[in-house]
Amino acid sequence: MTSNDDVALRVRALESLLLEKGLVEAPAIDEIIDLFENRLGPQNGARVIARAWSDPAFKARLLSNPTDAIVELGFEAVQGEDMVVVENTSRVHNIVVCTLCSCFPWATLGLPPVWYKSAPYRARAASDPRGVLAEFGTEIGQEAEVRVWDSNAELRYMVLPEKPAGTDGMSEDDLMPLVTRDSMIGVTKALDVGEVTP
Amino acid sequence: MNSIHDMGGMHGFGPIEREENEPVFHHKWEGKALALARTGLAGGHFNLDEFRHAMEKISPVDYLSISYYERWLEGTIAMLEEKGVLDAGEVEQRMKEIS
Secondary structure (H helix, E strand, O other): OOOHHHHHHHHHHHHHHHHHOOOOOHHHHHHHHHHHHHHOOHHHHHHHHHHHHHOHHHHHHHHHOHHHHHHHOOOOOOOOOEEEEEEOOOOEEEEEEOOOOOOOOHHHHOOOOHHHHOHHHHHHHHHOHHHHHHHOOOOOOOOOEEEEEEOOOOEEEEEEOOOOOOOOOOOHHHHHHHOOHHHHHOOOOOOOHHHOOO | OOOOOOOOOOOOOOOOOOOOOOOOOOOHHHHHHHHHHHHHHHOOOOOHHHHHHHHHOOOHHHHHHOOHHHHHHHHHHHHHHHOOOOOOOHHHHHHHHHO
8 A cells, every 4th residue: 555645746756747748738637627526426417317307208318318318418428438327116226336447427427436436336236236225225125126237438327216206396406406426326216305405 | 357356246345335425536646647547548648448458457466455546547657658658667767856
């Protein structure tokens, strides 16, 4: 294990060499960091899901041609990847993992959390998804099938969570806070109306 | 390639540790490491598959002991050295100069 200071120094050395060789420019580095820190994130995915919950025609497009439907809302693929959106219902619960590394739908969810990239999640989501769901406090009855989707560089998965009960007539903007990052990975369900802190 | 990165189904890693209100990056250098990898990709010095393979070639002991963005950093340096953009040892030399 290298110390944090040592790694920071190694990054600075690489940066300084690439700047000196004219292979990168400082503003480009800042631009990339700003993109990931401020513009990509689960707020984008929540917009997509809330739209699907409010607009049946959009939902149909999202399930049949997800990459283009997501671009309709202005969220372009970051790595040229294709998107697959899988729908949770009372009969099927979907959960997403990347067993080989960390592939994740950047355009809609941003960078993955540390647990998603960690060995315990990558190992067990594949072999014991119900056990993993229980760790996240998510109970899925035996009557429902659990499906695990293993992401790769070309295909990124996102879950369309079930629309919570008691949300009929709510606007897209009011639905958005119910859509959490974890519910779009499939490790939890969307929040109930009473669970949202104003 | 079947190595330590192929973790699906492995036993013994323990519970999943989660962090509430996790920041996008835990250290400034993590964002820099990601940005430098992406500029290497964008500049055409290496492609995404080569980059992933470079991280998968990290020895299993190192793979498990270094952090996620250290793997990105080491993958980027390995690719740039392999492609002749950097000479072997150039990063270490620069570390001495600026430390």
